[in-house]
Amino acid sequence: MRLPLASIPLILGLFFPAAPAAAQEGGTLSPRVVDEAAVPGVMAQAVDGFIIPGYRDLAEATNTLSEASTTLCTSPSEATLxxxxxxxxxxxxxxxxxxxxxLGPALEQNRFERFLFYPDRKSTGLKQVQAILARKDESATKAENLKGKSVAVQGLGALEFVLYGTGAEALSGDDGGFRCRYGLAVSENLRSIAGEFLAQWEKPDGIQAAWKEPGPGNPLFRDNKEAATELLGVLVHGAEMIKDQRLRPFYAGMVDGKPDKGRPKLAIYWRSFNTMPAISANFSALQKLFNTAGMERLLPADSRSIAGSINFLFKALIAAADRLEGPVDAALADERQRARLDFIALNAADLLDRLNREFGGSIGLGAGFSFADGD
Incomplete structure (x- = not known):
């Protein structure tokens, strides 16, 4: 029997209640404290199994992008575009x-914003990119010069407009020379930043050492609880980012009791049709970090079911995001697709709550702890 999509959030809640039901002998739950002996191993697995491999993949992808951009500029055609x-x-x-x-290297030298400037409130960044293209500012065709310019003109958002925005068809012919050179500079800039991310995390005595060895002399984590809090905070902030910065800008579900018509041009990567693939990849990343690090081991034995409920939500959210294909405006115009967006929005909020309140509470942070507020 196939169930209506709208009923699935209720079903998820029935299968996975909000509080851990298991109890030890005597009817009481075990103490709500993190398993400190497990923390160093969990942190090490997060670094070695997720963070460093993730940045290696990014570095390889930006290398390929730079090469493809070079080929496009030297041999413009429909195929190279x-x-x-x-x-x-x-x-x-x-x-x-x-x-x-x-965190860490991403916050240094504005690397995160230089790689991705989003959201672009009031289209300030878009206007700057358009101005470079209109003026044919040759200083923007060298990657080393981009570092001194606005973060909005040197990352993924700028390159998406170059490749997909108004006038992008010129890239397949001889008229797109300047546009292509600017796009190539952005590609090379992205490659440089990705290389910096990787180099910083690969340093044996750098941030990876701080993550793997919490303790009194550690500049980041004085004890295991601080380290576990930081790692869980990555998941909480990630879930919150998807809900508030990826979904809400273009679709809020109901507004003042009426269905939201949506704002497709506020969606990230809407020009390249990468909105939902990116959101799916975000959810997949959260699940991969959660499982690769072995975060279930931080939970008391009688609360391990929380990890199962979180993984179930991850799978449901990824599957729903993967079923949304094509341009955002088409999805917003289709009732079935909007139902999937509603499903994702509702269960993203549930995921955030389970990570923040249930998981956090079960490892000693206390119900109501808010990573977002920095408490």
Whole structure:
């Protein structure tokens, strides 16, 4: 029997109640504390199994993008433009699989914003990119010069407009010379930033050492609880980012009791049709980090079912996102697709709550703890 999509959120809640039901002998739950002995191993697995491999994948994808952009500029054609666009989408995918690590090297030298400037409120960044193209500012055709310009003109958003925005068809012929050179500079800039991410995390005595060895002399984590809090905070912030910065800008479900018509041009990567693939990759990244790090081991034995409910939600959200294909405006105009967006929005909020309140509470952070508020 096939169930209506709208009924699935209720079913998820029935299968996985909000509070851990298991109890030890005597009818009491075990103490709500993190398993500190497990923390160093979990942190090490997060670094070695998720973070560093993720940045390696990103570095490889940006190398391919730079090569494809070079080929496009030297041999413009429909085929080389298609290849460059494909390489761009692959970078979006690889970035979406690691952008949840918004700390350490990502916060230094504005690397995160230089790689992805979003949201672009009031289209300020778009106007700057359009101005470069209109003026044919040759200083923007060298990657080393882009570092000194606005973060909005040197990352994925700028390159998406170059490859897909108004006038992009010129890239397949001889009239797109300047546009292509600017796009190539952006590609090379992305490759440089991706290389910096990887180099910083690969340093044996750098941030990876701080993650793997919590303790009194550690500059980041004085004890295991601080380290576990940081790792869980990555998941909480990631879930919150998807809900509030990826979905809500273009679709809010109901507004003042009426269905939201949606704002497709506020969706991330709407020009390249990468909106939902990127969101799916975000959810997949959260699940991969959760499982690769072995975060279930941080839970008391009688609360391990929380990990199962979180994984079930991850699978449902990824499957729903994968079923949304094509342009955002078409999805918003289709009742079935909108139902899937409603499903994702509702269960993304549920995921956030389970990570924040249930998982966090079960490892000693206390119900109501908010990573977002920095409490």
């Amino acid at each position: 298609k290849a460059a666009r494909s390489a761009f989408s692959d970078v979006v995918d690889k970035w979406s699989a690691i952008e949840i690590i918004r």
